[in-house]
Amino acid sequence: MAGLLLAWSAAACxxxxxxxxxxxxxxxxxxIDTYRKEGIKVAVADAPPYSxxxxxxxxxxxxxxILRAVLKRLGxxxxxxxxxxxxxxxxxxxxxxxxxxxxGMVIKESRCKQVLFSEPDIxxxxxxxxxxxxxxxxxxxxxxxxxxxxxIAVLPGTFEEGVLKKAGVTAGQLVTVxxxxxxxxxxxxxxxxAYFYTTxxxxxxxxxxxxxxxxxxxxxxxxxxxxxxxxxxxxxLLKAYNEELNKFKATTEYVELMKKFGFxxxxxxxxxxxxxxxxxx
Amino acid sequence: MTWDNEFAMSVxxxxxxxxxxxxxxxxxxxxxxxIVGLIAAVLRFQKIPVLxxxxxxxxxxxxxxxxxxxAYVAFFVLPQYGITLSPFVTGVIVIGLNYSAYTAEVYxxxxxxxxxxxxxxxxxxxxxxxxxxxxxxxxQAVRTMVPxxxxxFLQMFKDSAILSAITVVELLAAAMKVGGNSFRYLEPLTxxxxxxxxxxxxxxxLIRRLERRFATTH
Amino acid sequence: xxxxxxxxxxxxxxxxxxxxxxxxxxxxxxxxxxxTGLARLSRHWFVHWPATVIVEIFRGTSLVxxxxxxxxxxxxxxxxxxxLAAAVLTLGxxxxxxxxxxxRGVIKSRPKGQTExxxxxxxxxxxxxxxxxxxQSIPAMLxxxxxxxxxxxxxxxxxxLVTIADLTFRAQWARSKTGETVAIxxxxxxxxxxxxxxxxxxxxxxxxxxxxxxxxxxxxxxxQPVMGGE
Numbered sequence: 001m002a003g004l005l006l007a008w009s010a011a012a013c014x015x016x017x018x019x020x021x022x023x024x025x026x027x028x029x030x031x032i033d034t035y036r037k038e039g040i041k042v043a044v045a046d047a048p049p050y051s052x053x054x055x056x057x058x059x060x061x062x063x064x065x066i067l068r069a070v071l072k073r074l075g076x077x078x079x080x081x082x083x084x085x086x087x088x089x090x091x092x093x094x095x096x097x098x099x100x101x102x103x104g105m106v107i108k109e110s111r112c113k114q115v116l117f118s119e120p121d122i123x124x125x126x127x128x129x130x131x132x133x134x135x136x137x138x139x140x141x142x143x144x145x146x147x148x149x150x151x152i153a154v155l156p157g158t159f160e161e162g163v164l165k166k167a168g169v170t171a172g173q174l175v176t177v178x179x180x181x182x183x184x185x186x187x188x189x190x191x192x193x194a195y196f197y198t199t200x201x202x203x204x205x206x207x208x209x210x211x212x213x214x215x216x217x218x219x220x221x222x223x224x225x226x227x228x229x230x231x232x233x234x235x236x237l238l239k240a241y242n243e244e245l246n247k248f249k250a251t252t253e254y255v256e257l258m259k260k261f262g263f264x265x266x267x268x269x270x271x272x273x274x275x276x277x278x279x280x281x
Numbered sequence: 282m283t284w285d286n287e288f289a290m291s292v293x294x295x296x297x298x299x300x301x302x303x304x305x306x307x308x309x310x311x312x313x314x315x316i317v318g319l320i321a322a323v324l325r326f327q328k329i330p331v332l333x334x335x336x337x338x339x340x341x342x343x344x345x346x347x348x349x350x351x352a353y354v355a356f357f358v359l360p361q362y363g364i365t366l367s368p369f370v371t372g373v374i375v376i377g378l379n380y381s382a383y384t385a386e387v388y389x390x391x392x393x394x395x396x397x398x399x400x401x402x403x404x405x406x407x408x409x410x411x412x413x414x415x416x417x418x419x420x421q422a423v424r425t426m427v428p429x430x431x432x433x434f435l436q437m438f439k440d441s442a443i444l445s446a447i448t449v450v451e452l453l454a455a456a457m458k459v460g461g462n463s464f465r466y467l468e469p470l471t472x473x474x475x476x477x478x479x480x481x482x483x484x485x486x487l488i489r490r491l492e493r494r495f496a497t498t499h
Numbered sequence: 500x501x502x503x504x505x506x507x508x509x510x511x512x513x514x515x516x517x518x519x520x521x522x523x524x525x526x527x528x529x530x531x532x533x534x535t536g537l538a539r540l541s542r543h544w545f546v547h548w549p550a551t552v553i554v555e556i557f558r559g560t561s562l563v564x565x566x567x568x569x570x571x572x573x574x575x576x577x578x579x580x581x582x583l584a585a586a587v588l589t590l591g592x593x594x595x596x597x598x599x600x601x602x603r604g605v606i607k608s609r610p611k612g613q614t615e616x617x618x619x620x621x622x623x624x625x626x627x628x629x630x631x632x633x634x635q636s637i638p639a640m641l642x643x644x645x646x647x648x649x650x651x652x653x654x655x656x657x658x659x660l661v662t663i664a665d666l667t668f669r670a671q672w673a674r675s676k677t678g679e680t681v682a683i684x685x686x687x688x689x690x691x692x693x694x695x696x697x698x699x700x701x702x703x704x705x706x707x708x709x710x711x712x713x714x715x716x717x718x719x720x721x722x723q724p725v726m727g728g729e
Contacts, residue, residue, distance in 0.1 A: 055506065086461075092662075094575065097574070157461040175448075176450075185360070190360075341692075346653070349656045349657060357680045357684060453564055481558075485559070
């Protein structure tokens with residue numbers, strides 16, 4: 001009865017879904033050919049300039065655009081984009097909710113055990129978003145460690161969260177927020193004194209808002225090399241992707257693309273995934 | 282990639298902490314729902330010209346909009362008008378007010394359910410308002426109200442998980458947090474579900490017993 | 500208010516998903532409600548036990564957890580439903596288990612005499628259910644079913660937490676892009692309120708339509724002669 005009911009309703013629902021047959025029941029890896037035929041589904045964050053989905057449904061931002069350009073060389077198209085939270089990106093990849101994550105996800109040790117990272121495609125910085133004039137004078141991560149009554153807003157599951165925790169910022173000081181804009185609103189609502197996030201996203205968020213400042217990237221924050229993340233079974237895809245990515249990074253197209261979104265195209269030089277995977281956290 | 286028992290055991294302590302928050306959240310929410318609901322019901326019962334329709338609308342509105350959106354409004358909109366409360370306090374107030382709309386209706390139905398004969402008898406005996414309410418009407422109304430309220434509070438207990446969306450670190454949020462840190466959702470989510478059941482199942486049996494006990498006396 | 504106008508087409512598309520999910524899952528709710536409700540009334544333990552277990556699981560745990568579980572954990576067992584199907588399934592099963600208790604409760608509360616008369620007429624258990632008990636029970640089921648449907652509508656907002664682009668998801672997204680938090684959330688409240696109000700009216704209409712009026716008594720359907728049920 002239980003199984004029957006479940007199976008029956010599953011069948012009823014599958015037939016009523018909009019995109020039948022997406023994601024097969026077997027857990028084996030999809031071949032590159034399958035991706036060529038079916039397209040690829042990408043998870044992004046709503047965090048320009050790294051990644052975002054526009055009002056017309058187009059997936060864009062530096063990370064998805066690099067993904068798109070490289071996949072195009074492999075004959076694969078981005079079929080669908082989903083905005084999700086950082087903490088759900090890797091579990092969703094395992095659950096086959098999407099095939100690749102292109103959200104400027106920073107390469108680090110714990111994540112390297114769960115997903116396959118491409119070679120780094122964006123190397124960038126983090127900073128604090130603070131009320132105008134920086135009343136609490138927050139300039140470095142060490143300030144957060146030294147001053148235990150400082151509250152810092154951070155997105156759960158992000159590299160930033162790991163950096164703060166590892167530096168010794170206590171759990172009680174961290175104010176978790178569920179999406180990038182909520183971090184800013186947490187500071188405005190005085191739930192937090194500062195918001196630790198990527199420099200460029202912060203600048204984009206506060207662009208017209210005079211009540212916020214974005215600090216210089218703290219000197220004590222580590223290098224953040226980001227790449228796109230594939231399922232652990234997609235080794236074939238990863239290999240082909242990296243080959244094309246390395247070629248792509250040498251082109252002027254890559255340089256233009258990075259400049260367009262405000263990133264430094266030089267920063268990525270010499271940074272490797274193998275090295276970044278040693279970053280603890 | 283299936284069940285990892287060792288991992289499940291390792292996340293249990295953090296989930297139990299989340300469960301404690303969930304229970305606290307529910308108990309505080311129940312208190313608000315009981316009190317605000319009573320005020321709303323009594324005021325509506327007085328049939329005060331302007332207030333009665335306003336309260337009627339309040340009940341309709343709270344019942345007609347999703348708890349999630351109410352929580353978002355309280356959490357994101359109120360601070361823009363200078364009211365900033367912690368996620369927990371915001372959560373308690375929102376869920377308490379949300380369920381006050383339901384408890385108000387329960388009170389109303391309970392009081393109206395007391396047979397007319399009883400009201401007439403009270404009038405005939407010339408009993409004062411205090412004795413009328415405390416001795417005659419409420420004791421009878423409570424009998425029918427208790428199981429219904431119980432069911433709503435059980436529902437509130439389960440609904441409190443919605444408040445994870447405004448970063449209250451209750452059971453579901455705790456599960457998502459450990460899940461996010463370890464990149465595994467299966468064990469934390471399943472355990473969170475089990476923990477909800479461990480409390481809600483015995484509670485529902487208790488409520489059913491109350492239902493039966495009170496039902497037979499009529 | 501500018502953001503609401505600017506993003507109106509997207510919000511409308513989100514509204515479309517909200518309505519689609521509501522309609523599809525409400526169909527599933529009705530089916531699951533009758534299956535579990537009737538199964539739990541069965542005299543056979545192998546029918547009512549599994550139904551009871553399912554109902555207790557869905558009623559005992561939180562819907563949000565079920566949504567997350569169906570979305571992120573179920574695929575690990577090789578059951579890979581598209582997001583919309585997973586959404587409809589979760590809402591349908593959850594709502595159906597609540598509604599199933601309504602079905603069971605109402606049918607159980609029918610006067611004993613009805614069953615006795617039906618037995619005396621030689622009707623089997625299934626025919627009794629189909630021709631006597633269920634038709635009589637529908638008017639009593641409609642108001643609580645209406646509440647289940649309104650809950651269902653409200654619960655679709657939870658799907659925004661698992662990347663389903665419903666009204667709430669689109670609104671969150673518009674808010675993220677524009678920062679016009681107040682206007683967008685207040686618009687959401689109004690839309691959901693209007694929808695549940697309409698759903699309430701629809702239920703009222705159904706109640707009138709299916710009330711045990713004299714008209715329907717005046718045109719009784721003739722029973723076919725039966726031998727021990729169908």
